[in-house]
Amino acid sequence: MLDEDVRLMLAFRDGDDAAFDALFERWAGKLLRFLERMVRNEAVAEELVQETFLRVHRARARYAPDAKFSTWLYTIASNVARNELRRPFRRAPHDSTDLEREEGRPLELAAEESPVDEIVNARREGAEVEAALQLLPERQRAALWLAAVEGLPYAEVAAALETSESSVKALVHRGRVALADQLANARAKLATPQKPFLIRGGAR
Amino acid sequence: MTTDRDAELSALLDGALSANEESALRDEIARVPELAARLEELAHVDAALRALPARAVPGNLRARLQAKLDAEAHAHSPFGSLRTDARGRTSPRRAWIAGFGAAAAAAAAAVVVMVGGPANDSAPAATGDLAVNPPSATAPAAVDEVRPQAVAEVRAVPSASVVSGDAGSGAAADQIARAVPAPAPTPRGEQEPEPGPAASESAQPFAADPSRVAIEETAPAESAFRDEELPLPSAAALSGSASDRLALASSPLYVEVTDDEADALGQLELHDATIVGVLDLLGELDELEAGAS
Numbered sequence: 001m002l003d004e005d006v007r008l009m010l011a012f013r014d015g016d017d018a019a020f021d022a023l024f025e026r027w028a029g030k031l032l033r034f035l036e037r038m039v040r041n042e043a044v045a046e047e048l049v050q051e052t053f054l055r056v057h058r059a060r061a062r063y064a065p066d067a068k069f070s071t072w073l074y075t076i077a078s079n080v081a082r083n084e085l086r087r088p089f090r091r092a093p094h095d096s097t098d099l100e101r102e103e104g105r106p107l108e109l110a111a112e113e114s115p116v117d118e119i120v121n122a123r124r125e126g127a128e129v130e131a132a133l134q135l136l137p138e139r140q141r142a143a144l145w146l147a148a149v150e151g152l153p154y155a156e157v158a159a160a161l162e163t164s165e166s167s168v169k170a171l172v173h174r175g176r177v178a179l180a181d182q183l184a185n186a187r188a189k190l191a192t193p194q195k196p197f198l199i200r201g202g203a204r
Numbered sequence: 205m206t207t208d209r210d211a212e213l214s215a216l217l218d219g220a221l222s223a224n225e226e227s228a229l230r231d232e233i234a235r236v237p238e239l240a241a242r243l244e245e246l247a248h249v250d251a252a253l254r255a256l257p258a259r260a261v262p263g264n265l266r267a268r269l270q271a272k273l274d275a276e277a278h279a280h281s282p283f284g285s286l287r288t289d290a291r292g293r294t295s296p297r298r299a300w301i302a303g304f305g306a307a308a309a310a311a312a313a314a315v316v317v318m319v320g321g322p323a324n325d326s327a328p329a330a331t332g333d334l335a336v337n338p339p340s341a342t343a344p345a346a347v348d349e350v351r352p353q354a355v356a357e358v359r360a361v362p363s364a365s366v367v368s369g370d371a372g373s374g375a376a377a378d379q380i381a382r383a384v385p386a387p388a389p390t391p392r393g394e395q396e397p398e399p400g401p402a403a404s405e406s407a408q409p410f411a412a413d414p415s416r417v418a419i420e421e422t423a424p425a426e427s428a429f430r431d432e433e434l435p436l437p438s439a440a441a442l443s444g445s446a447s448d449r450l451a452l453a454s455s456p457l458y459v460e461v462t463d464d465e466a467d468a469l470g471q472l473e474l475h476d477a478t479i480v481g482v483l484d485l486l487g488e489l490d491e492l493e494a495g496a497s
Binding site: 004026028029032033036042046049050053054057058098107125126128129130133144147148150153154156169170172173176180183184 | 207210211214215217218219220228245246248249250253254256257258259260261262266268269272273276314395
């Protein structure tokens, strides 16, 4: 029994263009969410979704169902995201810290303009999580997203990120712990009473 | 909480532990409140990530992808193509582009004539035929001595599908007819135009020479489109009458050539590449216009 995505891809390979439409319908949303978290720019993420499907389209003749379609698709998406993140002149508002930050090293937040401050000021947990996620190194972010949100097994994540399962296990664990700690810190700061702002030159 | 413990809890959340490992860890979690609290913290991260708002896929994303696919296929095709929608319609802008492509092809063919030798004053302009020059003794020595002759004699011959008027080619002919301000077409059955002086000179030896072979110009396989594909007219298709041009633009192109003429077809491909370049430029202008509006 073929996986539905594999069946569609094989149909597309054999000339059924409607199958390509169906694959786009099934996967564009998930890819967009994943790529937005990777490149932190909605417009660029849309471009990368297109680039991912362009590559699928180009590779249709060579497609062989050796792995799950999702694994293949996320491998392509991860590669286009990685290429984007390594562009010499990345489009704003990308963060340039990914490549310099070593995997596993604790997150070091700058004293000023701390993203934690942004998190604390954010009233919604979603904003906190989003901001904390952006602080993770690229591969931690990708591995955590694919495992925790998309529910891919470590083996599939490893294939998509072109690394080993043990490496994925470490990446996911570090990312998850870093996020948990960030959120705990944010909650702790929120719980701390803030000094009132004093504005010079106010009402006399 | 140690890193090892966190790693185990993380693997537990991902379902990456063996049955025995999971059972042992759950027993321990039940006994150690700190472990249970940490598991809850980590699980909260997953729940928060999954709860992040999902932006809807923009409605035009598929269309933008298709535009890129079209452009990519177009870039790989020496002839370019027209894409129709599900109901067989071509957008007005694309029809206009097709017309421009035909004009560009005509211009490219005219350039060949100018390069090939001095202009023939008797070449007919009003009939819609391209002016072609016989080989001239005064042609510059730097110009290939064979090629101008060959180009001058390459004439488009309507294929069977044109004569029978299949549905696809008929639709394309209509599109081109709307787009190209050509002279009034001759009836379908009348395949050969009234030759002018220069056309007669090229057509007669062409028809009489039994050594000529028919070859088919085909677009590369990569130019397959999800919808109906219609080839643009090449320079070769424009060497006949207006009706020939319209008919040939909508069908596989059959061109009878000699060996020398086959060499000259390489030159025609250059012209087609020029047309594709023009079309690509127009496509970019189209996108700019769409963006501005």
